[in-house]
Amino acid sequence: MLNEKQKSLISRMIFMIVFMVFFISLLSLSSCRTTDHENITAGGRIAAVKINLLGTEYANSDEPTKIASINQKEFMEANRIQRYNVLLSPSSLINAELEPVRILNTVTSTSKNLNTKAAVLGNPIGEGIKFRVIAYKQNNGSYQIHQDYTVGQQAVPLMLDDGVTYDIIVYSYGANTLPNISTNEQTNIGNAKINYDSDNRDLMYQRISSFIPNGNSANNSLNIKLKHKIPNLTITLKSNSIISSVSNALIGNNYANAKLSLQSGGMTDWGSSNKVNVNFPSGSSNSLVSSPVFVNNDTNKGLFSADITVAGITKTIDLVDAFKIIPEYKSNLTINLKTCGAYIGSNTNPANYKEFMCQNLGATEGVDPFSPEAGNHGAKYQWGAKTGEVGRYVSQADDQSKDGDISGWENYKKPAGSWSDNSKTENDPCPSGYRMPTVAQWQGVISNNNVERVGGTWANDKNNYTTALYFRSPSNIRTLMLPVAGDRNSAGGGLSYRGMYGFYWSSSGSESYASYLSFSSGSVSVYNDGRTEGYSVRCIKE
Incomplete structure (x- = not known):
């Protein structure tokens, strides 16, 4: 039998063991927190922010814009419709028109599971598409936290400090992948840039400024509508004679090495340019319509070239400095090949x-x-x-x-x-x-x-x-x-x-x-x- 002194000693030892286990557990939990979460203010209330992807959009065109003539071939823009005319010969001409799409059709979703397709006309966001949300403190631009999301999967709340003012950046490549977040994205918004991806060219972006979460509310939410940053063009070839084939069709200039500033939402560091293939269907018709193509450009140096067989005769058309490709717009480029007679x-x-x-x-x-x-x-x-x-x-x-x-x-x-x-x-x-x-x-x-x-x-x-x-x-x-x-x-x-x-x-x-x-x-x-x-x-x- 143990005497009272021995029993007391054993009890104290058990208490010390339990205390040490509890203390070690706390240290372990602390060490498992991500670097992102360590940026949250110590001792402050935390706000869980729901993420609602409402859809995507292109820029709308409703105001006239003047663009100076860039050549001697009649370049005009009215209500953002650009027209270009040039004679190929005294009896044949090219009449081109670049017109932005004005009718947008956005399907919205406030589902926490992000399992509803959200789209502007012709650009659906389907299940599996990934996007990234980054929070920067507005007072000094410093990075706090980011979270990646996948459309169709459970949306984990974004954890932010109560009462702090944030600038929220959201972007997606319109693909089922995202690159690893870079070091400059995790420092300061002023330095944060992401690469344009020529393999996944539908780069989308939104900046939500002055967002203040409330730690006392269960209804904190970010409503996101991504804007397509890269111009999207559909090319239609028309002729008053039969077009039987189109080959070597290219459009440009496309700046494959450009970067997007997360602070401004504009392209920067353009680098060198290339041309993008344009795919037309086979068959014979007076009108052939291409598949849509993304072209990263913001200059008056828009160009298009192709070898086109019309009425059995193959002609090379080459439009140089013919139109301005405008970021954030979905546009239709219609090229009429006319033989006067x-x-x-x-x-x-x-x-x-x-x-x-x-x-x-x-x-x-x-x-x-x-x-x-x-x-x-x-x-x-x-x-x-x-x-x-x-x-x-x-x-x-x-x-x-x-x-x-x-x-x-x-x-x-x-x-x-x-x-x-x-x-x-x-x-x-x-x-x-x-x-x-x-x-x-x-x-x-x-x-x-x-x-x-x-x-x-x-x-x-x-x-x-x-x-x-x-x-x-x-x-x-x-x-x-x-x-x-x-x-x-x-x-x-x-x-x-x-x-x-x-x-x-x-x-x-x-x-x-x-x-x-x-x-x-x-x-x-x-x-x-x-x-x-x-x-x-x-x-x-x-």
């Missing part, structure tokens, strides 16, 4: 389609040839005259600045044969590969193409540049536009009928007259008249 015989036979120059002789290069405007009216010629021939030629500039008689206007005819139906003459003003159309060809155009008239009132007004006549194919595609440019009368070369009548010379004539195309708001036909009027010239391909 009309059917001069039965429109059921493609061989009867004849190319015309896209613009009148003397018109402003770079103006959209299908736009009714002053720059497309061009010069005016007496029948049989050369370009610049004194007394028989009026430039576009003079035609639009001088509506009275022309000093020295000739009133005697050029000799018959100055222009000819049989061959291109020395006086023929059309460039190499083109010639004056015959009256039979103009009649063929009238007989085998649909006609469309545009503009307001077809009235005789020296300032009326808005009226025009379009010829359309059997599929109702505009293939040729003729401005209603009026004429220069035979008496003294004064301006007549601008906006009311269009007059276009043919090569056909005799000793006493010449033939021409004429049209108005109610008629289109060919006529014969004297040869000293000044009419427009539209050349046909030889």
Whole structure:
């Protein structure tokens, strides 16, 4: 039997053992806390913050933005719609339009499990996509904690100090992976940058400023809507002829080595650029639409190139410095490959389609040839005259600045044969590969193409540049536009009928007259008249 003294000693020993075990356990628990949690203020209340992923969005476009012209090929932007026009040849052109998508469709979710897909139109966030949440103290920018999340899995609360003001940064690559958090991300927000990932290009980001958690509340939450930072483009190729193949399609410039500043949300350290492949479907059509592609760019140096087979002929198109690719926008780039012309015989036979120059002789290069405007009216010629021939030629500039008689206007005819139906003459003003159309060809155009008239009132007004006549194919595609440019009368070369009548010379004539195309708001036909009027010239391909 133990005496009382021995029993007391044993009890004290048991107590000491229990105390030591308890103390060691506390040390063990303390050592298991992450470095992140050690940043939480000692002795302060802790707030559990719920994470709600509400969806994603692109920037919306609702205000006009002006961008200075960056080349001589007509670069314009209105309401963030950019347009670019360039002639590939006198009878073919590229008409490109870059337009941001304006209709967004965001599906929201406040589920703690993040198991509902959240998306802006065309960019769903599916299960398994990872995103990172980082908390920085606003007063000094220092890092406190981060947590990675996966859509479709239980969302662990973010543990923050009660009453402290934070700047919260959230980002995702739109993929089921995230890189390890870097050292600069875990120091100060001012230094924090992440790499752009060319393999996972849908980089998304949000900054939530001045977030203050409340340790006395069970309803602390961060509502997150990620913004796509990288421009996303879908390219549509169109033609008034059949496109049978597209190869070597590239878009750029893409800056693969750029970094995203977590403080500003802007790209920095751009580095060198490359081009991104664009995938088009196989098959033949008047319109082919690519798969969407991300292009990391924020310059006026947007470019696109491809080898495109149209109507059996392969052409290389190369748009350089053609448009501005704007971060955070989802956009559609539509490239129209147009061959200007009309059917001069039965429109059921493609061989009867004849190319015309896209613009009148003397018109402003770079103006959209299908736009009714002053720059497309061009010069005016007496029948049989050369370009610049004194007394028989009026430039576009003079035609639009001088509506009275022309000093020295000739009133005697050029000799018959100055222009000819049989061959291109020395006086023929059309460039190499083109010639004056015959009256039979103009009649063929009238007989085998649909006609469309545009503009307001077809009235005789020296300032009326808005009226025009379009010829359309059997599929109702505009293939040729003729401005209603009026004429220069035979008496003294004064301006007549601008906006009311269009007059276009043919090569056909005799000793006493010449033939021409004429049209108005109610008629289109060919006529014969004297040869000293000044009419427009539209050349046909030889």
